[in-house]
Amino acid sequence: MNATFTLIELKRIARDRTGLFFTAVLPAFFFIIFGTTVESKDTAIGSGNVATYVMISMAAYGAVTATTSTGGQAAMERMQGWGRQLGLTPLKDAHYVGMKAVIAMVVAGIPVLLIYALGAWAGARGSMGAWLGSGLIVLAGSAIFALYGVLIGTAFRSESAVGVASGSVVIFAFLGNIFITLSGPMLAVAKFTPLYGYVSLARYPLTQGYLPDGSWEPLWVPLAGVIGWGLVFGMLATWFVKRGRDRQ
Template sequence: MAALANPTYTGIELRRVTRDLVSMFFIAVLPAFFYVIFGASMDYGAQDAGNGNVTMYVMISMAAYGAVTATTGVGGMAAVERMQGWGRQLGLTPMPDAQYVAAKAAVALAVAAVPIALIYGLGFLTGAEAAWWAWLLSAAVVVLGAAVFSLFGLVIGLIFRSEAAVGGASGALVILAFLGNIFFPLSGTMLTIATFTPLYGYVALARYPVTEGTIFDTAGGAIEQALWIPVAGLLAWGLVFAFLAVWLVRRSRARQ
């Protein structure tokens, strides 16, 4: 996809996004801080969690949170730009729509890689442990799964058409993260509810190479969960976001 992107436009967009220090703080520094507080600095971090330890479990969770914050913001701003007339400006250039989309996708993945690299690097230095293949597979799922949430940002941008709404969508990810079993382990009814929320399947799938389906609850117990549950959750929400994005684009064109 990146090969289709216009290198000049992609570079300009990447510099523009990374110069926004406030956004980069919430994308990279804040999740890294959460990892240090809830993972690396805790005595329980060395305890076993599947074929890794608790520090590794928290590391994956915080990297996923940072990655979706990045892709939600980039996807949302792409929608706002198009709705506010930037699309017409680009229409005067030789760059086709496909290259615009590819450039935005490349920027989203590049920005999402920042918190992933930072937090995985911190994890390596602060005692996160798992098999080498679990490191690679979890990182791959975090990167690829985060792309789904660029559609979430796109939907919010198409509905509200403002930068404030996109910022609000990124803020709403904090609530979704709590509901999605990211910040602390849920149990009972709350865990059942969590399985239907957007972030649950994504993060559970990213953790799967380490946990192998074991879900840890607030009482210190554990239950086994089949792989199809997080896979189905991620795919279902991806389809919901994709359907809404297509419908909203068609509706906006019908109004013009």
């Protein structure tokens, strides 16, 4: 692990104000709109209230946006020749991947910390286990979407790849029961989308599996979604990376 390279990358990301707006400020704004202005924000749900439920959802959205963007940028760097430049240095591929993973987690932590701080200020309530458990799951689970960013970056091989990856996350968020509460057939479809299992797992320490409509969902449902989509993203990203190397 090269600390100097990691710090330089973090400073570069900090200078990208537009990127930080979409990964941190925008999800925080969504939390204020959806989590603090609704009349039901103090309604009990699980071991907390609706404000906490929305807080976890928006933190998950922000973390996924951050890791997807970081993964997409890493893929574009490799496609555009940065990998060959790094090949002239003692830096190993494993170290490069490790540093990108650290960077992705640091960047993902920004919206999570900001939104959880806003949640504490705005009246989000829950047990200590719900706060800590959901926060850790949000951070750890978002790493899967770094693979999604790599997948899109290597598949499109263009400057628009990061935008496509980030834009598709918004669609996944609507389909995954993050921005609006789904029910009936739409909820049944949502369970097969990439973000549903991740955000449901993050909410589990709060809700213990109970959905807003009063029904109960066993833990294996979100776990299966997270593991399944993680495998899909990992295999496709590996295939596209290999195909890109074969063409060079």
